[in-house]
Every structure is written in structure tokens, then in C-alpha cells.
Amino acid sequence: MKFIHFADAHLDSPFRGLSFLPSKEFNKIHNAANQSLEKIVDLAVEKQVDLVLIAGDTFDSSKASPSSQLFFAKEIKKLTDARIQVVMIFGNHDHMNEGDLLIEKSPYFKLLGTNENIEKASFETKAGFKYDVVGFSYLNNHIEEDMIKNFPIKNSNFTFGLMHAQEKSSSGKNVYAPYTNQEIKNLNYDYFALGHIHKRQIISEHPLVVYPGNIQGRHINELGEKGCYLGEVDEKNKNVKISFLKTAPITWQEAKIEIKQEVTKNELQNLILETLYPAETTYYSLKVIGAQNLTDEEMELLNDSSFWLSISLQLAYGSQLVDVRFESNDRLQLNSNDDQAFKDAKESIFEEEFLQIASDWAKKDILSSRLVNSPSFKKHVKELAEVKLASRLKGLRDDT
DSSP, X not given: OEEEEEOOOOBTOOOTTOTTSOHHHHHHHXXXXXXXXXXXXXXXXXXXXXXXXXXXXXXXXSSXXXXXXXXXXXXXXXXXXXXXXXXXXXXXXXXXXXXGOOOOOOTTEEEOSGGGOOEEEEEXXXXXXXXXXXXXXXXXXXXXXXXXXXXXXXXXXXXXXXXXXXXXXXXXOOOBOOBOHHHHHHHTOSEEEEESOSSOEEEETTTEEEEOOOSSOOSTTSOBOOEEEEEEEOTTTOXXXXXXXXXXXXXXXXXXXXXXXXXXXXXXXXXXXXXXOOSSSEEEEEEEETGGGSOHHHHHHHTOHHXXXXXXXXXXXXXXXXXXXXXXXXXXXXXXXXXXXXXXXXXXXXXXXXXXXXXXHHTSOHHHHHHHXXXXXXXXXXXXXXXXXXXXXXXXXXXX
């Protein structure tokens, strides 16, 4: 038996923060998730799999656009026409009513566990291998209950678990069907297909408990190759082997350069181009280490999206530089007590000053408010502040 497991397609994802890209390139990233899904479906047909498991968040919203609904229905029909069984659940983003799906009725399509009920469905491959799939769909955007305790005991059939969920954390933010790894392992299902975490990871080998990640990275925090898992089941001993298949047309990657001394603008540009050397279509976030050595003019240049576009035009495969971040590697040399006091003061002053400066700005619109409360945005502002401070300190040392 062969199967494909994917999750978190997030069709209709808005890709905020990339509006500065030329329209052709923006459309490329906007359509990337659709292209990745098309490739997954084509692979399923090509490799003649028996089953496709979809572990939630197919759509970015519970109010999916008609175009995305129709596109998804068309792709599902390719699978059902090929007599490939599709079993799908809704996640916290696409918590919908079953009647809102535009998919044609077919014995080869099953939406599992509607109304947040645990459901087991039994199937049989063309070769007569029997298997069960157990799971549930979201009806609301949060499920605070541990759903694993309600999963049925495995019988003699090969059994898949299918769930959109997040491991329990000590932070108390357990709102996505929280579970513990041991709970899943105790079920002893043959393969547990998870969704929700956008990073690909295998959290247990025996039995296999797997997050495939999302099918297309949407920003710089979703690095690396994206796609799906292909699984092969030995029908005699029920052992499972999985392999990752890359399907995303665009890969996000972080690159770094280090500025050890003052450089000219031309030298800076050449250093960047030597560092960004894509082997496929890649969207880069560039981290500039030693940014205290840059002049104000060079900092202004690196912060200008038109400079990013000029760099991008020189990259292969339609690759793009879409983000630049700064880091100082210049540190004050203090004794341990003074160093800790300096760090504490820096943290305290930054938090107070940041909140004071940002409070009025946050009232402007919803996006500003979200940014002010975003840990990643605060981190980015703090890094820039540290670069400015290091630059000033360097200037003082040079004067003395």
C-alpha cells in the first residue's frame, strides 16, 4: 500500500509584506501554494498511491474564496477519478461546514470527523488490504480539549491517525487539540498523520508520528524545502517507510554576510551577490552581521526595497532578496557584574521606551497594533537599536 500525507496548504494565503515585488514575482509567490498542491496530486496519480491524507488547514480561512474552492475541487476530482481514496480533515484555519465544500460526491472522498467528533472510517485497497483512518475536523478555530483520549483502540486493521493539533506546552496556550507524544504512542496506531506545525518533523519513529510541514513556505520563518511525505506499507508485516517529496516551487532561505571593516557601497553590493547564489527559485532573508561598521548611507541603501529589487534582477531562477536584517557583533568589554547590570538596564529601557513610542502608532490601524504586539517585530526593532548603539560606541572608541 502507498499513501501521501500533506497538510497546511493554506490556499488563499495573503503573503503580506511582499507587495513591493514586481507584479510578475508577486503573482509567482501568490500562486506557489496552488502549484505545490497540483504537484502533490500529480505525484499521487503518477505513483499510483492508494490513499491521500490531508491533515487540515487546506484553506487559509474558513471563508475560502470561490476560486480556491473550485481549484481544490478540481484537484480532488483528479484523485477520485483515478480511484485514489482521499481522507481530509478541517483545521483551525479552515473550520467549515461540510456543505460549504464544492467537492463532488464520490466514494473516494471522505471528510472525517465533522462537528468535532472522533470518527473511524474503514477502507480497502484495490489489492484487498484493509485499513482504518481515525480523526476529527475543527468546527471552531480553537479546540482546548485533549482529543486523543477519545480515539478508539486499534483493531487488527492497519490504522492511520489523522489530527490537526499541537503538543501540550507549559505556557498554558493549549488551544489546538493539545496532546502529549506519549499519549499518541500509547495508541500504537501504525501511522499518525499530523498537521498544524509548519516545520517538517518526525516526532516518533516507532510508531511513526509525523508532521509534513506546510506545502509552501510563506515567509522567512518557514525555511527550507516544502512538500509532502510518500509512505509505503509492507502489507505482510505492516512496517512503514516514508520519504519526503519536495513540491514547493519557491524555497525560503536565510543568508549571512559579515562586515569586519568599513566597505564601499560597491564592495557591499558585490559581497551580497557573491553570497546569494541560488540553485533554484529562492527567496532570501539576508542577515548583515557587524552592521555597526556600515555608514548611515549604506544602512539607508540596505533598507531600500528598490536596492533589493536591483540585487534580485541579478539572481538566477527568478530568485528574490525580500528581507534584510542587521546584527551587531560589537560588544562592550565589562566585568561580569557590570555586564549583567548593563543587560538588565538595556532590557528594561528597551521595553519601556518601545511601549511608550509605539503606543500612539498602534492606534492607527489593526496592522500597526498587531506589529507592536508581535515578538518577531520587537526582536527586529531591538536588533536595529543594538546596531545603532554599537555604531555610536565604535565612533566614541575611534575618537579616543
